[in-house]
Amino acid sequence: MTILSYADSALSLLPPVVAIMMAIVTRRVLLSLGMGILLGAVLINDFSVIASGQYLGEQVAGLFWDDGAVNAWNMYLLGFLVLLGMITSLITVSGAASAFADWARNYIKCKRDAKLLTMFLGCVIFIDDYFNSLVVGSVARPLTDRYYVSRSKLAYILDSTAAPICVISPVSSWGAYIIALIGGILTAHGFTDSGHLSVFIQMIPMNFYAIFALLLLLCVIFWDLNVGPMRQHELNAQKGNLYDEAKGLPPGANSDLPEAKNGKILGLFLPIIVLVLATFYFMVSSGGDVLAADGKPFSILGAFEHTDVASSLFFGALVGFIATLALVLIQGLDKLYLTKGLVAGARSMLPAIYILLFAWTIAGVIGQLETGKYMASLASGNIPFALLPAVLFVLAGLTAFSTGTSWGTFGIMLPIAADMAMGTHTNMMLPMLAAVLAGAVFGDHCSPISDTTILSSTGANCHHIDHVITQLPYALIVAGISLGGYIVLGFTESLMAGLATCSILFVISILVLKFKSTQAIS
Structure with a gap:
């Protein structure tokens, strides 16, 4: 079978x-994903129907069986989803979710407080973006439902505290991956005296998108700033329609599950705490095993750099599931409730699993087409040096949007940004690398085929496209602010000037949004 390359097309x-x-x-x-997959297959195989069919079969089989062995990453992640679905359902049928909502009502007095608590949890649980979106969604959803927060708004809060937090946190799966990439790049270019962790920390204030996405989220929560389609979703939520019921049940949702009357909040907190601690343990343990095998000394950062994220999530969820099951058995939960919870929990994750399988397939097709390399090639040419941080931000955003992956964009664009900096002005190396990180998170936030976006929808029990459409205006606002900052940073070579520009644009944006919100109410 002849495979064509379109890296330059x-x-x-x-x-x-x-x-x-x-x-x-x-x-x-x-x-939509299916059409993209078919189109990619026929392009790769020069419009041969037979070859395209064979290629698609290989791609689909590769999701489960790759290089003569089980595709462990995918299987672990799908298992994690199923286990988390069952944990969530057991918490629901045990009455623990309702007990938590009743308890929190004594401390969480209004809708704003419910959203602030969700944001706080999203900022605290930062070890991995998948984990963040699904676990925080499970904890916060009973409370946000109680105060009629739309599922779209909940998904936006989850997504805006997942990647933006992980990308600036060194002790996370994202931080470790980025530090490893940057370390290799700096070493390759002769910067052997630079501590990789210290370089990462220096880059945090240069990641304008992550910083101002979090600040915008905080303002949206405080002043209830509903932009574009989000306004209608919030209005519908006030009438009791937390999601569009005409589209059926969203991924992760359970309908009409029975709930025990003797639920305790311990039934929610203990499983989640066990889940978090177990996942953290397996992340450190799996990374530590790699360090030991390579003869390297143990360190938390080194362990996160080498951790097996997918298996850690799965085994952490398995321990969390066992803890949840033990609690409901001790509670004396009716066997019918238990059975319904387990079946409904596994079934509730099927829509998310289907979308992920299609997204992984199109990601493989896009990788074969070398879409990311083509996007990266657009950065070469006669671009004025001062515009390079802004150009890299835009191209990284477009690459992540097109490919649906931040990590893939990091892998493609960071070495190119470093080469461009070495060829022009080495003092701008870190700002240009940070612009790539920021752009990749922006593109990831906007892309319907991003797995983080898919799992944020799942964690919120929100229809996926509703989440994409309602989050897009907020992401574009922050992208515009960041772009202005990178333009000024490029011309002045001053981080403070870039941050000041972003801050001014941010304040103007908030004032405009508040004015429009007031006009809409009146």
Whole structure:
């Protein structure tokens, strides 16, 4: 079978663009992803129907069986989803979720407090973006439902405290991955005296998108700033319609589950605490095993750099599931409730699993088409040096949007940014690398085929495309603010000037949003 490469061709953009545009227009995610996959397959195989069918079969099989062995990453992650679905359902049928909502009502007095608590939890549980979105969603959803926060708003809060927190946290799966990448890049360019962790910390204030996405979220919560489609979703929520019921149950949702009357808040907190601690342990343990095998001394940062994220999530969820099951058995939960909870929990994750499988498939197709390399190639040419941070931010955003992966964008764009800095002005190396990180998170926030976006929808029990459409205006606002900051940073070579520009643009944006919000109310 002849496989064609489109690394130097705009045709490599066609499958992701078709999939994304169809998803936005039709709001049918699986159909849209399927069309993108088919289009990519025929392009790769020079429009041969037989070869395309064979290629698709290999791609789908590779999701489960790769290089003569089980595809452990995918299987562990799917197992994690199923286990977390069952944990969430057991917490619901045990009455623990309702007990927590009743308890929190004594301390959480209003809608704003419920959203602030969700944001706080999202900022605290930062070890991994998948884990953040799903676990925080499970904890916060009973409370936000009680105060009629739309599921779209909840998904936005989850997504805006997942990647933006992980990308600036050194002790997270993202931070460790980025530190490893940057360490290799700096070493390759002769910067052997620079501590990799210290370099990462220096880059944190240069990640304008992550910083101002969090600040915008805080302002949105405080002043209830509903932009674009989010306004209608919030209005519907005030009438009791937390999501669009005409579209059926969203991924992760359970309908009409029975709830025990003797639920205790311990039934919610203990499983989640066990889940968090167990996942952290397995992350450190799996990374520590790699360090030991390589003869390297143990360190928390080193362990996170080498951790097996997928297996850690799965085994952490397995321990959390056992703890949850033990609690409901001690509680004396009716066997019918227990059975319904387990079945409904596993079934509730099927829509998210279907979307993830399609997203992984199109990611493989896009990788074969080398879409990311084509996007990266656009950064070369006669671009004025002062504009490079802004250009890299935009191209990283477009690459992540098209490919649906921040990590893949990091891997492609960071070495290119470093090479460009070495060829022009080495003092701008870190700002240019930070611009790539910021742009990748921006593109990830906007992309319907991003796994983080998919799992934020799942954690909130929100229809996926509704989350994408309602989050997009907020992401674009922060992207505009960040772009202005990177332009000024490039021309002045001053971080303070860049941050000051972002701050001024941010204040102006908030004033405009508050004015429009007031006009809408009046």
